[in-house]
Amino acid sequence: xxxxxxxxxxxxxxxxxxxxxxxxxxxxxxxxxxxxxxxxxxxxxxxxxxxxxxxxxxxxxxxxxxxxxxxxxxxxxxxxxxxxxxxxxxxxxxxxxxxxxxxxxxxxxxxxxxxxxxxxxxxxxxxxxxxxxxxxxxxxxxxxxxxxxxxxxxxxxxxxxxxxxxxxxxxxxxxxxxxxxxxxxxxxxxxxxxxxxxxxxxxxxxxxxxxxxxxxxxxxxxxxxxxxxxxxxxxxxxxxxxxxxxxxxxxxxxxxxxxxxxxxxxxxxxxxxxxxxxxxxxxxxxxxxxxxxxxxxxxxxxxxxxxxxxxxxxxxxxxxxxxxxxxxxxxxx
Amino acid sequence: xxxxxxxxxxxxxxxxxxxxxxxxxxxxxxxxxxxxxxxxxxxxxxxxxxxxxxxxxxxxxxxxxxxxxxxxxxxxxxxxxxxxxxxxxxxxxxxxxxxxxxxxxxxxxxxxxxxxxxxxxxxxxxxxxxxxxxxxxxxxxxxxxxxxxxxxxxxxxxxxxxxxxxxxxxxxxxxxxxxxxxxxxxxxxxxxxxxxxxxxxxxxxxxxxxxxxxxxxxxxxxxxxxxxxxxxxxxxxxxxxxxxxxxxxxxxxxxxxxxxxxxxxxxxxxxxxxxxxxxxxxxxxxxxxxxxxxxxxxxxxxxxxxxxxxxxxxxxxxxxxxxxxxxxxxx
Numbered sequence: 001x002x003x004x005x006x007x008x009x010x011x012x013x014x015x016x017x018x019x020x021x022x023x024x025x026x027x028x029x030x031x032x033x034x035x036x037x038x039x040x041x042x043x044x045x046x047x048x049x050x051x052x053x054x055x056x057x058x059x060x061x062x063x064x065x066x067x068x069x070x071x072x073x074x075x076x077x078x079x080x081x082x083x084x085x086x087x088x089x090x091x092x093x094x095x096x097x098x099x100x101x102x103x104x105x106x107x108x109x110x111x112x113x114x115x116x117x118x119x120x121x122x123x124x125x126x127x128x129x130x131x132x133x134x135x136x137x138x139x140x141x142x143x144x145x146x147x148x149x150x151x152x153x154x155x156x157x158x159x160x161x162x163x164x165x166x167x168x169x170x171x172x173x174x175x176x177x178x179x180x181x182x183x184x185x186x187x188x189x190x191x192x193x194x195x196x197x198x199x200x201x202x203x204x205x206x207x208x209x210x211x212x213x214x215x216x217x218x219x220x221x222x223x224x225x226x227x228x229x230x231x232x233x234x235x236x237x238x239x240x241x242x243x244x245x246x247x248x249x250x251x252x253x254x255x256x257x258x259x260x261x262x263x264x265x266x267x268x269x270x271x272x273x274x275x276x277x278x279x280x281x282x283x284x285x286x287x288x289x290x291x292x293x294x295x296x297x298x299x300x301x302x303x304x305x306x307x308x309x310x311x312x313x314x315x316x317x318x319x320x321x322x323x324x325x326x327x328x329x330x331x332x333x
Numbered sequence: 334x335x336x337x338x339x340x341x342x343x344x345x346x347x348x349x350x351x352x353x354x355x356x357x358x359x360x361x362x363x364x365x366x367x368x369x370x371x372x373x374x375x376x377x378x379x380x381x382x383x384x385x386x387x388x389x390x391x392x393x394x395x396x397x398x399x400x401x402x403x404x405x406x407x408x409x410x411x412x413x414x415x416x417x418x419x420x421x422x423x424x425x426x427x428x429x430x431x432x433x434x435x436x437x438x439x440x441x442x443x444x445x446x447x448x449x450x451x452x453x454x455x456x457x458x459x460x461x462x463x464x465x466x467x468x469x470x471x472x473x474x475x476x477x478x479x480x481x482x483x484x485x486x487x488x489x490x491x492x493x494x495x496x497x498x499x500x501x502x503x504x505x506x507x508x509x510x511x512x513x514x515x516x517x518x519x520x521x522x523x524x525x526x527x528x529x530x531x532x533x534x535x536x537x538x539x540x541x542x543x544x545x546x547x548x549x550x551x552x553x554x555x556x557x558x559x560x561x562x563x564x565x566x567x568x569x570x571x572x573x574x575x576x577x578x579x580x581x582x583x584x585x586x587x588x589x590x591x592x593x594x595x596x597x598x599x600x601x602x603x604x605x606x607x608x609x610x611x612x613x614x615x616x617x618x619x620x621x622x623x624x625x626x627x628x629x630x631x632x633x634x635x636x637x638x639x640x641x642x643x644x645x646x647x648x649x650x651x652x653x654x655x656x657x658x659x660x661x662x663x664x
Contacts, residue, residue: 008426063344070346080343162483164430165415166422184418185411188429191352191484191617200353205411286624289343293627297483297490298426304479304493311478311497312471315371315505318530319523322509323378326522 009299011268012155019170027174028217030226030234030277031242032148033249034288035261037233039146043077044068046228050213051076054201070289071149073201076210077225080288082145147288148234150225151176151197151210152265153276156296159189159198159209167207174239175212175276183207194272194294212276239276246280258282264290271295340628342620349485351617358409360610362402363477364603367504368511369398370474373443375508377467378523379516380460387524388463389450390515391508395466396447399440399473406436428480432473439473442466474504481613487623488552488616489609495542496609502535503605506569510598513576518588525576525591528598532573535605536566549622558612565604572597 007018016024047053056074061067064081071078157176160168167182168189178189178198185205189198198209213223221227226236235242246263253261264285265275271294285292342348352359376391407416419433442465449459478500482493489496505527512524539562543550552558575594579587616622 061344070343072350082343158485161424161426162429164422164424164427164433165418166424167418182415182418182421183412184415186419186429187353187409187411188427188480188484190350191486191489191613194349194485196347196349199350200411207411284341286348286620286628287341287343289346289348289620291348291623291627293631294485297485300490300493301426301428301479301483304428304482304497307494308472308475308479308497311475311501314498315471315474315501316374318502318505318534319371319374319378319527322375322523322527322530323382325526327382 007156008161008301009156009271009296010273012273013268015155015170015273016172016174021170021172024172024174026238026240027276028212028237029153029174029239029242029275030150030212030223030236031246031280032150032277033233033235033246033280034145034147034282035233035253035258035280036231037079037146037148038231039065039079039081039144040230041068041079042228042230043148043225043234044075044079046224047077047210048074050216050224051211053208071151071195071197071199071209073199073204073208076150076208078149080145080147080149082147082283082287084143084145084283085141086143143282145282145288147279147281148225148229149288149290150277151212152195152272152278153210153212154296155268155273155276156298157272158192158194158296158298159207161296161298161301162188162192164188171214171217173212173214173217175214175217177211177214178207178209180206180208192297194291194296242278246278249280253280271299340621340624342624346620347618348620348623349617351614352484352486354409356607356610356614358405360603360607362405362409363481363500363606363610364507365398365402365405366477367474367500367602367606368507368599369395369402369443370439370470370472371501371504371508372398372511373439373446373463373466373470375505375512375524375527376446377463379512379520380463382523384516384520384523387512387516387520391512392443392447392450392463394508394511394515395443395470399436399443403436403440428476428483432476432480435469435472435476439466439469442469471501475501481609484613485623486613486617487549487626488546488558489613491546491549491626492542495538495545499535499538499542499605499609502531502538503602505531506535506572506598506605507602509576510572510595510602512595513591513598514595518579518591521579521591524595525579528576528594529573532569532598532601536569539566539605548625549616552612552615552619552622553608556611556615558608558610558615561604561608561611565601565608568597568601568604572601 012018016027053074061069064083066081068075068078153175160170160176164186165182165184167179169177171177183206185200187200189207190200198207200207216223222236226234243266246266250261250263260282262281263278264281265278268274281288372391372395376388376395379387379391407413410416420437423434424430442462445462446459446466449455475497478496481489482496484490509524509528509531513521543553553562572594575590579590582590
C-alpha cells in the first residue's frame with residue numbers, strides 16, 4: 001500500500017508543516033524517564049493547577065498509591081504505581097542477567113476485582129525477604145515501577161483524524177490540541193485514541209486532554225509538569241534532541257546491568273508514526289497500562305471506505321435482484 | 334477463548350476508553366439510518382415497478398426514520414446546541430464528518446419524496462427526490478459501519494472488512510421488514526425476495542466475521558452483545574421463514590403473517606445493531622482484547638525476524654505480516 005502519499009500512516013518527519021504551518025518551529029515533546037520517577041505526583045498537581053482542571057473525585061482506589069486511576073478529561077498527567085516481587089538478578093560478571101521480564105508474575109493482571117488483595121499480600125510477604133539478603137548492588141526482590149503517563153501527541157493522531165468539527169488540530173509545535181470553543185462533544189475522539197487518553201467531561205460534555213501547555217509553549221516556557229518534576233523524569237524539548245538523549249540513557253542503563261530498560265513510543269516506524277511523548281520503561285508496556293503495539297485506526301480507513309462502497313453497491317444489487325426476481329411474475333418462489 | 338493467565342495489565346484497567354455514546358442514541362441511529370437508507374432504495378424500486386402502496390410506506394418510514402436519526406444524533410452530543418459545528422469542515426478522514434454531509438444531502442431528499450407522495454403533488458419532483466434518496470441511501474446505510482470501525486475498539490476495528498456488508502444486509506432486512514409490515518400483500522413480492530436475500534447474507538456474514546475475529550469475537554458471543562446477536566439470529570430466522578411461507582398460506586392468513594414477519598425482521602435488525610454496539614463497548618472495557626492481539630502481533634513479528642536471521646539474512650525485507658503458521662518453511 002501507498003504509505004507516504006496519504007499521510008495517514010508511516011514515518012512523517014514534519015507533521016506541523018504537513019498540517020499547513022508555514023516554516024514551523026522544531027517539533028517538541030516529552031521524554032519521560034521512568035527509572036528516576038519517585039512517584040511524587042508533582043506533575044499531576046502542577047498540571048491541574050496551571051490548566052485549572054476541575055477536581056474529578058477524591059476517592060481511594062485501594063490498589064496502590066495510585067488514587068488517580070488513569071488519564072481522563074480532568075487528569076492530563078497520571079502517575080502509575082506498580083509493585084513487583086521478582087528474583088534478584090544474579091550479578092553475572094559476563095554481562096546482562098537472564099531476561100527477567102517474563103518473571104513479573106506478581107504484576108497485577110486479570111480483573112481489578114480479583115487481584116488487589118493478592119497483590120497487597122504479595123508485597124507484605126515479599127518485604128521480609130527483601131529486607132533480608134539484598135543483591136551485592138543493593139537491589140532487593142521488591143521493586144517499584146512508577147511512571148508519569150500523558151497524552152502521546154502522536155505523529156498520526158487518530159483523535160485529530162476522526163474529529164468531525166475540526167476542534168482538534170495540530171499546532172505549530174507538532175502537538176495536538178482541542179479547541180474548547182469548537183468541540184461539540186460528539187465523543188468520536190474518545191474510542192479512536194489507541195491509548196485511552198482523551199475523554200468527555202461528564203458535566204460539560206466536551207472532550208479534554210493534555211495540550212502540552214500550548215499557552216506556555218507560545219511564551220517560550222516549558223510545560224508545567226516538566227517544570228515541576230524534581231528528578232527530571234519528565235524532560236521537555238525538541239523531539240529530535242530527546243530521542244538522542246533517550247537512546248544514550250538506554251545504552252547507559254544496559255551497561256549498568258539493567259537489560260530490561262527499553263524505550264516506548266520513540267520509533268517513527270511504529271503504528272502511530274512515533275509519539276511526541278515517549279517513555280523509558282522497565283517492563284512491558286501493558287504492565288503500565290499502555291498498549292504494546294498501538295496502531296492509528298485511520299491507517300485502514302481507505303480500505304474501510306472501499307469495503308463500504310462495495311457493500312453499498314451490493315445493497316443496490318440485492319434490491320435490484322429482488323425486484324427482477326418478482327418482475328417475471330413468478331415471485332420469489 | 335482468550336488466555337488470561339499469560340496476560341498482564343495495569344490492575345485490570347482498560348487500556349483504551351470505551352465510547353461514552355448512549356446505546357439508545359447510537360445503536361438506535363445505526364438501526365434507523367439503515368432502515369431509512371435501504372428503504373429509499375426499495376421505495377424507488379417499488380415506484381419503478383408500479384407498486385404505489387409499497388412505495389408510499391417506504392418513503393414515509395424513510396423520512397420518519399431519518400428525522401428520528403437526526404434527533405438521536407443531536408441528543409447524543411455533549412453540547413447539542415453546537416450540532417451545526419458538524420458542518421464546519423469537510424474531513425474525509427472523519428467518517429462522522431462524511432456522515433454529517435451525507436445526512437445533510439439525504440434527509441431533505443427523503444423528506445421531500447415522502448411529503449410530495451403523501452400530498453400527491455409535483456410527481457416529477459417527487460420522482461427525482463425518490464431517485465436521489467435511492468442513490469444516497471446505500472451510503473447512509475453503510476457509512477455507519479466505517480464510523481464504528483474507525484476507532485481503536487477491537488471488536489469494531491478488527492471487523493472492518495465485514496461490518497459494512499453486515500450493516501448493509503441488516504439495513505435491507507429492516508427495510509424489507511417495514512415493507513412487509515405496511516404494504517398491501519399483493520405488492521410484497523420484492524420485499525419477500527429482498528428479505529430472503531438480506532437475511533441469508535447477513536447470517537453468513539456474521540458467522541464469517543466471528544470466525545475471522547478469533548478471540549476478539551468473544552464479545553459478540555457473550556454478555557449483552559452476545560445476547561443481542563443471538564436474539565437477532567433467532568428473529569432473522571423466524572422473520573425470513575414467515576416471509577417465505579406466507580404465499581403458501583390461505584389468503585386470509587397471508588397479510589397477518591407478512592406483517593408478523595416484518596415486525597420480526599425490524600426487531601432482528603435492531604438487535605444486530607445493539608449487539609454490535611454492546612460488543613464493541615465490552616471489547617473496549619476489557620484490556621485483554623486490546624493487549625492480547627497486539628502482543629500476539631509483536632510475537633509474530635519477533636518470530637519472523639528470528640526466522641529471517643536464521644535463514645542467513647537472505648531475505649532482509651521479510652514480510653512481517655506473513656503469519657508463521659507453516660513454521661518449517663526452511664525445509
